[in-house]
Amino acid sequence: MRSPANAPGRCGRRLGVGVGCVAAALLSAVAGAQSPLIFPERQMPLRFDHARHHALGARCETCHAAATSSLSAADNLIPGEAACRSCHAIDRKDPLRVVPAGAAPARCDACHPGWTGTANRGAAGEGGVPAGGGGAFEPPRVVVPRSNIKFSHQLHGARGIPCQRCHPDVTNVGLATRADLPREPLCLECHDGKQAPSRCASCHLTLPDGRLRTDFTACGPGADCPPGPSRGMLVPVAGTRGLAAHTPSFRADHRAAGRNERGCLTCHKRSECLDCHGGVLRPAGIHPADYLTLHAIDARRNTPDCSSCHRRQTFCVGCHQRTGVASDAEGGQRGVRSNNPFGTGTGLKRFHPPGWVGDSSGAMPPSMAATSGHAREARRNVTTCASCHREQTCLDCHSADPLRGSGINPHGSGAPFAGSTKCKALASRNLRACLKCHRPGAPELDCK
16 A cells, blocks of 8 residues: 655654654655565565466465465465475475476475575575474575555455456466565455445554554564565555655645545544644754755745744744844844844835835834825735734834833724724734733723
């Protein structure tokens, strides 16, 4: 179903947005290739020809008799020597046995390449493995690690599904390998939610809370975990039904995939999203190197949305003030004139035209007799203002509290705002916004 990729996470369990602490296994280079996490790499030191045996009349159940009763993918269904003896006159005392013409070969090296029995008896590991304590040696054995998937051959056989349905090419190949095991698209032809269950957990291993097991980086007690690409993190690849491919860029581009919350919760806890988006974790590698000098363009485009990870007032403005590129580099302290090398706020350089705040001279008069240029822009998108200014910048003029501001009315001239429908609507939605300028208990808060 899935192949491992370089997806970071808390020890690799994140959806690609957390801080990683375990390097994931290699991403499969060929689309549709078997994931070594589902079917670990095998050692098959054998010579065998499925196509030849099938042409001679052998059937799957002839050699794989145990498959008809197998309930688990962990079962080793590789035929043993006893299954071969029904056709091959194997004699361990005569590893180079010669048989009549036309008979099935009985030499050891007919199936075990390079194995000639007594000729290979050397130190352990030099072509053989000592068997028991008698000094006899065996040829290198087949090693099939446990598959990390749930499957019942018995159940599928009982429903009349032939072997060739899941292994369609095995009768045309020589030695069958991991490449001849079924892939997810083939399984989904039946597992469509109608003919057979379509839940991922129907076939994939799960954790006690029902989520899919995705962490195969470590071996449990007594587990058979081979090294290399057979250990890593299990993540979706392109073509995984209903789930987005977790490519290296997924950490920064997963917003659209996140709309499929049900799909995400197949493998992840909801807290994993909240930890990152709530600021508990600070993902590494979200931005490219030297992003500090490149982020201005993205910030203007709001791509990605900076506020999804950063708080503008404490992160963006704070950094701009520390580096001297904010209009109030002294932290928005009232009555303190900015003095920074960029000239912003000093009269040497302006972001706004004359009259933006008050009269043509740019001064801030006690009353706003002239039309304020910034009011319209602030109503259109106050978040743009917040990219450079703190809340105190607004309160210096607009607060009705004489200890905090000049009392300049931001609600416009004309009919009293306190008795308007707009006042009641704003107060009903969020009265705390009114308290930014008005003291608790002030008559204006009643909208009368």
